[in-house]
Amino acid sequence: MAAMIRTHDWASSPLGPIEQWPQSLRSIVSLMLASEFAMCVAWGPELGFLYNDHYARILYDKHPAALGGRLDVIWSELWSDIGPLVDRALAGKASFFENLPLVTNRKGYDEQTWFTFSYSPVRDESGAVAGMFCSTYESTERVLIERALRDERERMGQMFAQAPTFMAMLRGPEHRFELTNPGYDKLVGHRPVLGRTVAEALPDAVEQGFLELLDHVYATGEPFTASGMLYAVQAAPGGPVDDRYLDFVYQPIRDANGAVVGIFVEGADVTDRKMLERDLQALNADLEQRVRDRTQELVEAQEALRQAQKMEAVGQLTGGIAHDFNNLLQGITGSLEIVQRRVAQGRVGELDRFITGATTAANRAASLTHRLLAFSRRQPLDPRPVKANPLVASLEDLLRRTIGERIEFEMVLGAGLWTTLCDPNQLENSLLNLVINARDAMPHGGKLTIETCNAHLDDHFAASQRDVRPGHYVCVCVSDTGTGMSADTISKAFEPFFTTKPIGQGTGLGLSMIYGFARQSEGYAKIYSEVGQGTTVKLYLPRHYGEAEQDEPLPGLTQDHVTDAGEIVLVVEDDAVVRSLIVEVLGELGYQAVEAHDGPTGLERLRTMERIDLLVTDIGLPGLNGRQVADAGRAMRPGLRVLFMTGYAENAALAAGFLEPGMSMVTKPFAMEALATQIRTIIEG
Structure with missing residues (x-):
């Protein structure tokens, strides 16, 4: 102061x-x-x-x-x-x-x-x-602190009210309700509980022992946790009882000194989950019984099903085989007719070519018969020295027919391939089975490759495989770009009757027969595959140090272009013998014949040539079928006359609905005179 x-x-x-x-x-x-x-x-x-x-x-x-x-x-x-x-x-x-x-x-x-x-x-x-x-x-x-606390209380209150679980706060040893959220109100049937004790508000919970649990938590300070505990809720006195299953926890609330002053209740109603688990258990039990019943039915039907599936496997080949057989018959009968005509005309200088064509077609027909017998297991085992390259090449036409037009096909035949000792019919049968499997693994198309090569399996590789001897082998490999197999499937693939195909579409015997053939030939079979990446199957057949039997050489593909005056005829045929016979007849009759060996080549001729008076085409062609070639040709050349050839009887039966004006059909095998008559008739209209 x-x-x-x-x-x-x-x-x-x-x-x-x-x-x-x-x-x-x-x-x-x-x-x-x-x-x-x-x-x-x-x-x-x-x-x-x-x-x-x-x-x-x-x-x-x-x-x-x-x-x-x-x-x-x-x-x-x-x-x-x-x-x-x-x-x-x-x-x-x-x-x-x-x-x-x-x-x-x-x-x-x-x-x-x-x-x-x-x-x-x-x-x-x-x-x-x-x-x-x-x-x-x-x-x-x-x-400001009081405002912040108030805001926090309001926020916590909102979270408390909006929580998906049920919550409640109990105060004092009598467990008086201080706060509840909507989830808890729903759990207890929306009965008034605030300000009341558990004993007053929920006598049904007291009867079920929940009050004793609360007392224990309050007295000991130890939280209590329950999972799937049954709680029978009675919303009103005398009303219906609703059984609910609860997951919940009782957590003690402590004051600043650590003394228990209340209990926090939090949990979830898991009744729906419990009901689902109970239904799932009942369903599993029912499914297990049904699986046992169905398994018994399958076991009882196994033998009949195996035989039916064998026949189904053979049936998958009949269409292509019938077509090939009719082509072979056409080569035989057509060649013989030309020989007969030439003899009658005194023109005997060129008979060897047609006799050779007929003989070759007959030999191929015999070979096809052997293949069918081998596939049906009616041919006895006949191991002999075999050159694999000519054998594989001789199957090309049959394999192309088998896989269809949507799958790209390639052969890579190794140079200097060793001779092997095996049953050639069984080798053909194995290749056919592998190609069918590859085709089925590529339902939307892809690429199939057959390769041959010499292989040396060393001691290290042989030791890593079961029952494999080191040495020199001839390897025949079939690869596809299909769906592939898992490691588990690969481990079972060679087991008899194991198949991944639907019922009725596979016997489960193909790969086991291939494995048996390789083992009986003292060779080895191996599968390499990844899901979605394709499959490769390799057959290792032991090298033979002798000479192989010589096979008849197959006629090569020829391109005859006759330039004499007359109508121009485009011949589209993938069988070389049949195509050469038709071209020969057309030349003798004065027509100018132009050749094409498949659908795309024929379509290119139609696009680039200035004049074509008649299209003669086989219906079953690689790349594009004959009808597609004809339709595209008529789009470029309205009014183009067409003569279809077919080796399928059912196509001939459907000719009435298949052909349009200016079209005709001839069924193989046909006589050369019949072909000449059809050509003359259709050209003259």
């Missing part, structure tokens, strides 16, 4: 010299100066204003001029709010206000600053009210 007196002249203030201040005022000033709170006093009728350093910060730029001044003048901008409080204190009544914002735009304070203060009357020595005393402190931090 002395410092303030020395600093400021009080003589001119309404309070007068300090020596004249009443003792009560001096005591209050001393208290103010020693306090850590902001304090002020207004004394006398003039409301002389005194305050301590803490209050000075509230005054900001009004200090120190405000010291000793009039209160109503200093706070003139707030007097409408402060004046009534001062008047109340001067009337002898105290006032208290908590957490009020200081409304001022002065630097240092804004509307986010709160104060708590009190106004009290101050009396002189006579007991009369002589002034007003104010004590205040800033409560901004407490206000």
Whole structure:
């Protein structure tokens, strides 16, 4: 106070010299100066204003001029709010206000600053009210903390209400409901529970032992967890009982000292999951029984099914084989007719070519018969020295027929291939089975490759395989780009009757027969495959150090282009013998014959040649079939006359719906005179 007196002249203030201040005022000033709170006093009728350093910060730029001044003048901008409080204190009544914002735009304070203060009357020595005393402190931090806590409580309350699980808070040893969420209300049938104890609100839970669990948690402080516990809910007295299965936990709530003061309940209704598990168990039991019953039925039908599947496997080949047989017969009968005509004409100089063609076709027919016998296991084993390359090449036509037009086919026959000792018919049968398997593994098309090569299996490789002897082998490899096999399937593939094909589409004997053939030939069979990447099957047949039997060479593909005057006929036929016979007849008749060995080549001739009077085409062609070639040709050459050839009897039977005006059909085997008559008739219209 002395410092303030020395600093400021009080003589001119309404309070007068300090020596004249009443003792009560001096005591209050001393208290103010020693306090850590902001304090002020207004004394006398003039409301002389005194305050301590803490209050000075509230005054900001009004200090120190405000010291000793009039209160109503200093706070003139707030007097409408402060004046009534001062008047109340001067009337002898105290006032208290908590957490009020200081409304001022002065630097240092804004509307986010709160104060708590009190106004009290101050009396002189006579007991009369002589002034007003104010004590205040800033409560901004407490206000902000309380606001944050309130917001957090609201947020937690929203989360509590929106939780997908059920929740409740119980207080005290009697377990009184303090809070529940909608999930808990639904669980107990929306019965009123708040403010009531568990015993009062849920007598059914008490009967089922839940109260004892709560008591144990409250007494020991140990949480309790349950999984799939049955709770029979009765929403109303005397009402229906609904069995529910619950996963839940009772978690103790502790105070600041660690004492248990309540229990937090949280969990989920898992009734639907329990019902699903029960239904699934019943379904599994039923399925197991049905599987046992079905397995017994399959075992009983096994023998009949095996025989039916064998016949089905043979039936898959009959269409292509019939076509090949008719082509062979056409080569035989056609060649003999030309020989007969040439003899009658006295032209015997070229008979050898046609006799050779007929003999070759007959030998091929005999070979085809042997293949069928081998496939049906009616041919006795006959191991002999075999050159694999000519044998594989002789199967090309049959294999192309078997796989169809959507699969690209390639043969890669190794040079200098060794001779092997095996049953050639069994080797042919094995290749046919492998090609059929590869075809079935490529339902949407792909590429099939047959390769031959010499191979040496060393000691290291032989030791890693079972029953494999090291040495020199001839390797025949069939690869496809199909669906492939898993490691588990590969491990079972050579087992008899194992098949991945649907019932009725495979015997499960093909690969086991191939494996048996390789083992009986003192060779080896190996499968390499990955799912989605295709399959490769390799047959290793031991090298034979003798000479192989010589086979009749097959006639090569010829291209005869007759330039005599006459109509131009395009002949599209993939069988070289049949094609050469037709070209020969056309040449003798004065036509100009142009050859094509497959559908795309025939279509190219139609696109590039200036004149074509007649298209003679086989229906079954690689690349494009005969009807596709004819339709494309007519699109480029309207009115093009077409003569179809077919080796399938069913195609001939459907000729009435198949042919359009300007088209005709001839069925193999046909006589050369019949072909000449058909050609003359269709050209003349």
